[in-house]
Amino acid sequence: MQQNRWSLAGKKAVVTGGSKGIGEAIVKEFIALGADVLAVARKTEDLQQLLQQYPEGLHILAADVSTPEGRQTLIDTVQQKWDKLDILVNNVGTNIRKPATAYTSEEYDFILNTNLRSAFELCRLLHPMLVKSEQGNIINITSVAGLVHVRTGAVYGMTKAALVQLTRNLAAEWAEHNIRVNAVAPWYISTPLAQTVLQNPEYYEAVISRTPMRKIGKPEDVSAAVAFLSMPASAYTTGQCLAIDGGFTINGFHPL
Template sequence: MQQNRWNLEGRRALVTGGTKGIGAAIAEELLTLGAEVLIVARKELDVNQAVTSWRSRGLNASGMVADVSLPADRHNLIQLIENTWGRLDILVNNVGTNVRKKVKEYSPEEYNFLLQTNLTSAFELCRLSYPLLQGSEQGNVINVSSVAGLGHLRTGAIYGMTKAALVQLSKNLAVEWAADKIRVNCVAPWYIRTPLAETVLQNPEFLKSVLDRTPLKSIGNPEDVAAAVAFLCMPAAAYITGQCLAVDGGFSVNLFSE
């Protein structure tokens, strides 16, 4: 019984944006802990390569090519899960992107693009997945937010807005869905070595400024976020819901230090 508290044997999980960076690490972590994982991403080659690699190691992975910012693709994804599994134990809303600009420089198209990708996709997938999560009786939703949703960062206001909204969505759903035995939490990473972050971390001065503000003096790895997500989905975390766990090397509690 103690062992079962610390694995995900028999769980069925959906991870969006599951071919690269944090999403791929989350899928890997859930798979190695015994879950069956469906990843979704926009590029067929990336999906096929990831699934083939995991299956070659005996891991129970599958994939679907879809853009979860599009309503039709979201409905097709949920229909696949309903037809294949009939329930969903874990939903990880990981898809996210950014356009780094000042507020006055954003176009309406960029604004809508960021909201649809980062926020609407997660909100609608939660709603569409609700009956499947309810059928699990041990459902979990993990929304991948960011420390940019907890305070000001130079990542851009729209990105921060969407990430803050994911924190609030998690709190509301945690209460609204508690009676259905669905737990809802989120994680808030700081700079993690992903393709999206590397574009700015390649600047030595910027990297130094990040490290100077991080008590652990290091950039996080995708596996650090994946471990937090996996823990929140485990039976060992059964009394945790509505929380936002910062995976940030202490950045969010550092404030101003000498």
């Protein structure tokens, strides 16, 4: 019984953006804990490389979840493979950093469709299969930029804050089907996405100086929390957002 509480054996999971960074770490963590995982990303090459490492337990799909067609391909694939879904991780995310006045409507649509609409629509489309699980779980990967102001650009912050509220709404609405919905909010984590800004030494120092634990997080720091929130061990936890941030969001004034 204790073993099952801390295991994902036999669980069927979808991880969007599963080929790199945080998503890749979640895929690996889930497989290590016994789940069957469908990793979704746009580029086939990265997915194929992952499949070579994990021939058992991993399924891959090249699809763009920011589009209705990509999402439909994902739904069709899940329905063909499995008769239920236990875990959906909405991890896909992107950003364009600009002052609020500089965004074009195309850029706004791109960020909203990728970060927010994909998650909302996948939750709804996969709802019937999560109901069939009888212990379904959704984990939304948001950001500390959805909790406090971070210099990421307003549109990214808006999408991440909306994901936190989506988490709360669906948690309450779908509790009757025993579907739990939680979120994790990372601060800087060493991934290809974060590397684009962390490679600037001044910016890196500024990040470290505001982080009580004085380090950048690892993808595995996030995947461990996602695994916990997906397990029976967290069976009474829903609607929550867990910051994975080395203390960044509780750091009111902590001069060096």
